[in-house]
Amino acid sequence: MYRPAMSPPVDLPAESTRLIDAFGRRLTYLRVSVTDRCNLRCFYCLPEDARFPFGDRAFLSPHEIERIVGALVRLGIRRVRLTGGEPLVRQDILEIAARIKSLPGVEDLALSTNGTELARLAPELVRAGVDRVNVSLDSLDAEVFRAITRRGGLDEVWRGVEAALDAGLHPVKLNAVLLQENLADVERLTALTLDRPLAVRFIEMMPTASNRHLQPEAYVSADLARRRIEERFGPLAPLSDAEAGPRTGPAKAFRLAGAVGTVGFITPLSHTFCADCNRLRLTARGELRLCLFADRVHPLRPLLTRSNPDAALESEILRVLQDKPAEHMLSQGNYGNLVSFMQIGG
Ligand code: SAM
Numbered sequence: 001m002y003r004p005a006m007s008p009p010v011d012l013p014a015e016s017t018r019l020i021d022a023f024g025r026r027l028t029y030l031r032v033s034v035t036d037r038c039n040l041r042c043f044y045c046l047p048e049d050a051r052f053p054f055g056d057r058a059f060l061s062p063h064e065i066e067r068i069v070g071a072l073v074r075l076g077i078r079r080v081r082l083t084g085g086e087p088l089v090r091q092d093i094l095e096i097a098a099r100i101k102s103l104p105g106v107e108d109l110a111l112s113t114n115g116t117e118l119a120r121l122a123p124e125l126v127r128a129g130v131d132r133v134n135v136s137l138d139s140l141d142a143e144v145f146r147a148i149t150r151r152g153g154l155d156e157v158w159r160g161v162e163a164a165l166d167a168g169l170h171p172v173k174l175n176a177v178l179l180q181e182n183l184a185d186v187e188r189l190t191a192l193t194l195d196r197p198l199a200v201r202f203i204e205m206m207p208t209a210s211n212r213h214l215q216p217e218a219y220v221s222a223d224l225a226r227r228r229i230e231e232r233f234g235p236l237a238p239l240s241d242a243e244a245g246p247r248t249g250p251a252k253a254f255r256l257a258g259a260v261g262t263v264g265f266i267t268p269l270s271h272t273f274c275a276d277c278n279r280l281r282l283t284a285r286g287e288l289r290l291c292l293f294a295d296r297v298h299p300l301r302p303l304l305t306r307s308n309p310d311a312a313l314e315s316e317i318l319r320v321l322q323d324k325p326a327e328h329m330l331s332q333g334n335y336g337n338l339v340s341f342m343q344i345g346g
Pocket of ligand 1: 038042044045083084085086087112113114115134135136175177203204205206207208211
């Protein structure tokens with residue numbers, strides 16, 4: 001496995017970012033998609049017969065990822081998330097993680113996964129420098145899980161969750177997309193937080209070209225999920241500022257009385273959070289995406305062949321950044337050019 005010398009931490013506060021867009025938002029968080037490929041076919045994300053005919057060479061190599069992410073980190077990115085597609089289907093995912101974690105300035109490296117390969121890889125991910133994982137888990141009922149993912153086995157994902165906890169990945173977050181199919185899981189998943197140190201988050205399903213046919217009947221709001229939880233378990237108390245720590249994402253987090261874990265809601269449709277957006281996205285093909293629902297991307301990979309790629313990357317990133325839109329237009333039915341989340345990892 002690739003093992004770079006670990007760099008000393010660099011003391012660069014978030015305020016020092018040079019990534020400030022036209023609306024004054026400070027961008028310190030980068031989501032890096034490492035592949036479009038996925039070994040599941042969740043019905044709201046991918047068609048059942050989706051094929052990935054291209055090899056991994058269509059995607060950035062570990063070295064190319066390091067170079068582009070390095071430019072973004074020099075400009076002010078402090079937290080990085082690896083996503084996909086399914087990042088753990090990439091054979092070189094440990095090398096990718098280690099290269100990113102060794103960049104001076106990276107304070108936190110997280111990974112989003114469907115969990116199918118996590119039981120095998122959790123300890124190695126920790127050794128490669130991954131700090132924490134989000135596991136997508138839409139149902140705790142094996143049949144419902146299978147119906148949603150069309151391929152996955154709940155047991156293997158659950159073993160992955162346990163392996164992540166055992167390996168010291170902290171916190172382990174479980175993400176469930178809210179669907180008519182898994183409404184009973186709102187209570188089942190919430191119950192896990194009573195005695196386990198898990199952060200369960202419910203996400204409103206977002207429209208893409210792949211799931212347009214499901215709208216609007218399939219849509220379940222976070223407000224409905226919250227009502228179901230409070231009717232069954234009592235009030236959800238917001239986490240105190242001290243407990244929640246610095247605001248790190250769009251989830252609003254709560255806790256049931258006496259619970260060990262937390263419950264959160266991500267509400268891109270019912271309550272937008274664009275005004276606080278602190279994120280950029282890099283696609284697996286090396287394009288910068290300024291908003292999940294933007295209608296264009298900005299290719300960075302060609303700049304790697306320039307005589308001074310680092311300078312070329314930095315000036316291009318600073319230039320295009322000013323095009324980051326004020327907000328997405330989802331509520332008006334405009335989801336940009338996004339075909340599916342597997343292109344960019346949510
Ligand atoms: N394979 C990894 C995983 O499962 O976490 C990373 C990529 S996956 C696309 C990232 C997350 O996006 C998953 O939690 C998935 O459920 C979610 N997702 C996919 N399509 C979505 C949609 N239309 N609306 C909301 N979330 C979606």
